Amino acid sequence: MRVRTFELRLIAIALFAGWTITAGLVLLGYHPGGPVDILVGVAAGLPILVSLAGLAWPPVARGNRAFAALVWLGLASLLLLAPSIGGLLTQLLARGPQTLVPSPEAGYPWLLALLGTSLFSGLGIARRSLGETAVRRRRFVRGAVIAVALTAVVGSVFAAVAIGNDLALRDHPVPDSRFGPGDADREPPTCDHALAIGGTARVDVALSGDVDGKTLGSVDIRGVRSGPDFRWFAYVATTRELGQYGAARIGDAAWQLSPATGWQTVAAADVADDTLDAQVLDEALDPGVRAVAEMHGVSFFEGARARHCRVAIDGATFRAAFPQSAWLVGSAPLTHWRGELDYWVFIDGELGQVSGSVNGDAGGIVDGGLQGHLRATMIATERDRPHDIAPPGR
Numbered sequence: 233m234r235v236r237t238f239e240l241r242l243i244a245i246a247l248f249a250g251w252t253i254t255a256g257l258v259l260l261g262y263h264p265g266g267p268v269d270i271l272v273g274v275a276a277g278l279p280i281l282v283s284l285a286g287l288a289w290p291p292v293a294r295g296n297r298a299f300a301a302l303v304w305l306g307l308a309s310l311l312l313l314a315p316s317i318g319g320l321l322t323q324l325l326a327r328g329p330q331t332l333v334p335s336p337e338a339g340y341p342w343l344l345a346l347l348g349t350s351l352f353s354g355l356g357i358a359r360r361s362l363g364e365t366a367v368r369r370r371r372f373v374r375g376a377v378i379a380v381a382l383t384a385v386v387g388s389v390f391a392a393v394a395i396g397n398d399l400a401l402r403d404h405p406v407p408d409s410r411f412g413p414g415d416a417d418r419e420p421p422t423c424d425h426a427l428a429i430g431g432t433a434r435v436d437v438a439l440s441g442d443v444d445g446k447t448l449g450s451v452d453i454r455g456v457r458s459g460p461d462f463r464w465f466a467y468v469a470t471t472r473e474l475g476q477y478g479a480a481r482i483g484d485a486a487w488q489l490s491p492a493t494g495w496q497t498v499a500a501a502d503v504a505d506d507t508l509d510a511q512v513l514d515e516a517l518d519p520g521v522r523a524v525a526e527m528h529g530v531s532f533f534e535g536a537r538a539r540h541c542r543v544a545i546d547g548a549t550f551r552a553a554f555p556q557s558a559w560l561v562g563s564a565p566l567t568h569w570r571g572e573l574d575y576w577v578f579i580d581g582e583l584g585q586v587s588g589s590v591n592g593d594a595g596g597i598v599d600g601g602l603q604g605h606l607r608a609t610m611i612a613t614e615r616d617r618p619h620d621i622a623p624p625g626r
Contacts, residue, residue: 236292236293237290237292239303239528240286240291240292240302240303240306241271241287241290243286243303243306243307243310244283244286244287244352244353245287245292246306246307246310247283247286247306247309247310247313247349247352247589248280248283248284248287249312250283250313250314250315250317250345251279251280251282251283251313251315251349252277252280253317254276254279254313254316255273255277255279255280255557257274257317257320257321258272258273258276258320259273259274259276259277260273265565267397268393268397268400269397271393271397272390272393272394272397275389275390275393275394276390278386278389278390279346279386280557281351282346282349282350282353282382282386282593283353285348285353285356285357286306286349286352286353288356288358288444289353289356289359289360290356291352291353291354291355291356291358291359291375292327292359293338293368293478295368298368302352302355303352304618305348305352306348306352308348308380309344309345309348309349309352312341312342312344312345312348313345313349315341315512316341316342316345328618329581329584335538339391341551343383343583345385346383346387347379347383350378350379350380350382350383350386351375351376351379353378353379353382353517354374354375354377354378354379354382355372355375355378355379356375357375357378358371358372358374358375358378359371359375361374362374370622386603391451393513396525398532407611409533409534409535409536410434410534410613410614411533411534411536411538411578411582411584411585411613412537412538412578412579412580412582412615413534413536413578413579413580414535414536414537415537415579417430418537418579419530419537420530420537420538420539420577420578420579421443421539421577421581422527422539423522423525423526423527423539423541423577423589424519424523424525425511425520425577426481426519426581427517427577427581427582427583428513428581428582428583429510429513429524429582429583429612429615430509430580430582430612430615430616431458431459431615431616432456432457432458432459432614432615432616432617432618432619433455433456433457433509433612433613433614433615433616433619434455434456434463434612434613434614434619435450435453435455435456435457435508435509435610435611435612435613436452436453436454436455436611436613437453437455437508437554437556437608437609437610437611438450438451438453438608438609438610439452439453439554439556439557439559439560439606439607439608440451440560440606440607441557441560441561441606441607442602442604442605443594443597443598443601443602443603443604443605444594444598444601444602444603444604446598447490448470448471448472448560448561448597449468449469449470449471449472449559449560450469450470451466451467451468451469451470451556451557451559451560452467453465453467453508453556454465454621455508456621457507457508457509457619457621458619458620459484460481460507460510461481461482461483461621462479462481462506462507462542462620462621463478463479463481463482463622463624464478464479464480464506464508465477465478465489466478466556466559468559470559470560472559472562473559474491475490475491476489476491477489477490477491477559478495478624479503479506479622480495480501480624481500481625482504482621482623484500485497485500485623486498486499486500486502486503487503487623487624488502488503489624495624495625505552505555506555506556508610508612509583509586509610509612511552511553511554511555512554512583512586512610513583514555515544515549515552516543516549516550516552516553516573516586516588517573517575517583521543521545522541522543524543524558525542525543526542526543527540527541528540528541528542528543528574530571531576533576533578533584535557536578536579536584537578537579538576538577538578538579538584538585539576539577539578540574540576541571541575541576541577542572542573542574543573543575544570544572544573545570545571545572545573545588545590546566546567546569546570546571546590547565547566547567547568547569547570547571547590547592547606548565548566548567548569550566550569550571550573550588550590550606550608551565551566553608554575554608554610557606557608560606561596561597561604561606562596562597563596564596564597564608565596566590566592568592568593569591569592569593569604569606570591570592571588571589571591572588572589573586573587573588573604574586574588575587575588579588580615580616582612582615583612584611584612584613584615585609585610585611585612586609586610587608587609587610588607588608589605589606589607589608590605590606591603591604591605591606592604594614
């Protein structure tokens with residue numbers, strides 16, 4: 233019994249750590265400007281108390297099947313919690329969206345993780361209150377009632393605070409932000425509505441990848457586009473390339489930058505796929521794809537409202553939309569890779585942010601590689617504002 237108690241307490245510690253990380257991220261990183269931003273972070277810490285109950289009173293069971301079920305309950309809660317924490321971290325690092333509960337689809341993994349944690353702790357509380365000799369069914373019923381009550385109370389408090397903060401932010405008039413219009417009286421277009429890019433934009437792209445958990449490196453792109461003209465720099469640190477790269481086009485003139493040669497004049501066709509946000513729209517978000525997009529609610533980016541949409545993509549589409557991924561995976565075709573692409577449509581009907589990932593067989597990337605993973609985030613801000621593009625060397 234002591235060994236089983238120790239093992240269950242290890243799971244409780246992992247749950248405690250997961251909920252603590254979640255609360256810390258919300259408390260330190262979630263500041264959209266609402267009236268109760270801090271209170272949202274405090275409410276996000278309530279599951280910590282639930283997990284502490286499981287640490288203090290682990291739900292020990294004598295039977296092998298019952299013990300295995302408890303272990304799987306704790307592990308399932310962790311498996312739900314871990315990717316949700318990753319998604320939250322990505323959201324905060326990407327500077328948006330600013331709403332924590334945009335839709336039921338986004339909230340249900342958290343709710344299931346909370347329910348699993350509450351049941352894990354509730355069974356321990358029931359065992360503590362009824363005693364070890366109580367009938368197992370009675371302990372289970374009481375534990376389930378405690379779990380439902382804890383989930384309802386903690387979930388309701390957090391949802392009330394978070395949604396209330398979002399509603400207050402939605403109704404608060406704000407000037408147009410760098411992400412787009414801040415008009416609180418207008419709804420963003422639906423996912424299948426006509427979608428455009430800004431006439432001009434400041435565009436940031438971040439790419440990263442790994443194979444079997446080992447990083448392939450990162451690519452950070454900073455650029456500006458004005459109509460068909462653009463200029464950007466890429467800071468590349470991957471297993472294949474290292475240094476500063478870039479591309480530019482002004483009218484019929486085009487240039488490319490590499491660490492070995494510096495800026496060199498090239499044919500315009502050589503940079504035809506380097507248009508950043510325009511490339512993503514053309515290759516990954518054509519009307520046929522967006523016709524079947526999933527809608528995930530309305531999000532806020534520094535006060536600007538945007539429709540959150542999601543489509544399924546394959547690796548070839550990802551590679552075409554983000555051709556700079558070649559610095560990570562070389563010439564691997566990624567034909568059999570699969571993934572998802574989230575995009576946000578702002579009130580002006582323009583594409584302001586994209587975040588996606590694909591994964592698949594890594595045999596063509598690293599010798600002996602099994603599973604590869606690529607991630608990309610693109611942010612187009614200051615759209616339709618004046619942006620001057622100077623030729624390289626100026």
